[in-house]
Structure formats: C-alpha cells, structure tokens
Amino acid sequence: MERCGWVTADPLYIKYHDEEWGIPRHDDRYLFEMLVLEGAQAGLSWFTVLKRRENYRDCLDGFDVDKIALYDESKLAALMQNEGIIRHRLKIDSLVTNAQAFKKIQNEFGSFSSYLWNYTGGTPIFNRWKSLQEVPARTELSDAISKDLKKRGFKFFGTTICYAFLQATGVVNDHTINCFCHPDHQKD
DSSP, X not given: OOOOTTOOSOHHHHHHXXXXXXXXXXXXXXXXXXXXXXXXXXXXXXXXXXXXXXHHHHHTGGGOHHHHTTOOHHHHHHHHTOTTSOXXXXXXXXXXXXXXHHHHHHHHHSSHHHHHHHTTTTOOEEOOOSSGGGSOSOOHHXXXXXXXXXXXXXXXXXXXXXXXXXXXXXXXXXXXXXXXXXXXXXXX
C-alpha cells in the first residue's frame, strides 16, 4: 500500500494519515482540536505535536471550547508547567483568545463548520498532486481564511498553518495520486 511521501513508518503517523488526514470534518469540537494542534505546531514538525495529542486532550478538557474560553491565569500557568505539551507562552496564551474568537464565529454562523465550509461551497477540494514536492505550503484559500481569522482575533494561524489545517480537516484533500487514500483509489 502506497502512502503520501510525508508518512514515516511510525504507527502513530500511519494511523493519522490512513484514518484521519484529509477526511472532511464538520464537527466543531474536532475542528477546534485541529485548530489548536496546528497552532501548537507552528515552527515545529507535525509529529512533535501528534505524539503529544493525548496530553493536549487531557489538559485541555477534551478541547472543550467553552471551558478553554474561560481559562484564567492560574490555568495558563499550570499549562506552562505541563511537560506533555508544547510550553510556548504565546501559544498557550492564544488558547483562550482563539477559543473566544471561535465561539464568536459559532454564534455568528451557527457553527464554525458552517463558517469554514462556506469558503468551498461545502465541497472538499480534491487535488491531484503527483509528488509531495508539488503540494503547496499555502494557497489563495488559506490566505483568505487566515486573513479573516486574524481579523476576528485568532493568533498563531498564519496562511501556512491554515493550509495544514485545511488539509487535516479534509477541506482540501492533498493525498498524492499514488496514495491509496486519494479519491481516485476509493471505491464507490
């Protein structure tokens, strides 16, 4: 079975690629989780964050946006002491800011999913990249979403992070055409 070129032999990476990456997601809790994790990844490898994912779930109340929006300074200080997550002060502080901005979008659009999928008319973008080298780090779509989210108060969500988020949540399917997960290889 061929996979995308970024997948290593690590079982955690294989499971993430095979069962999660690129699958269209509409659940706000999941979308918030990926938004947090992609922000934590800024400047690091995805695997660095992926292997800490369970620690993030444990210390961030299962990515409950309502709870995170209310975190106070003592909770943020405790997170800074948690060796199981990325302990970067600005990234930790952005959790509350991003949760509050996420909730505002939910209130305005009914859900974050509605807001996000409106950019593509509710339909995933299926690319046909032959190799990993062809896959862009950003696109006009990630530029637009990132710019809008920044205006709405989001931190640690530039266009490159946004594009990774779009790939992870299936808004954009960037499985290379040789990968068994590419839509060309899926049975009806």
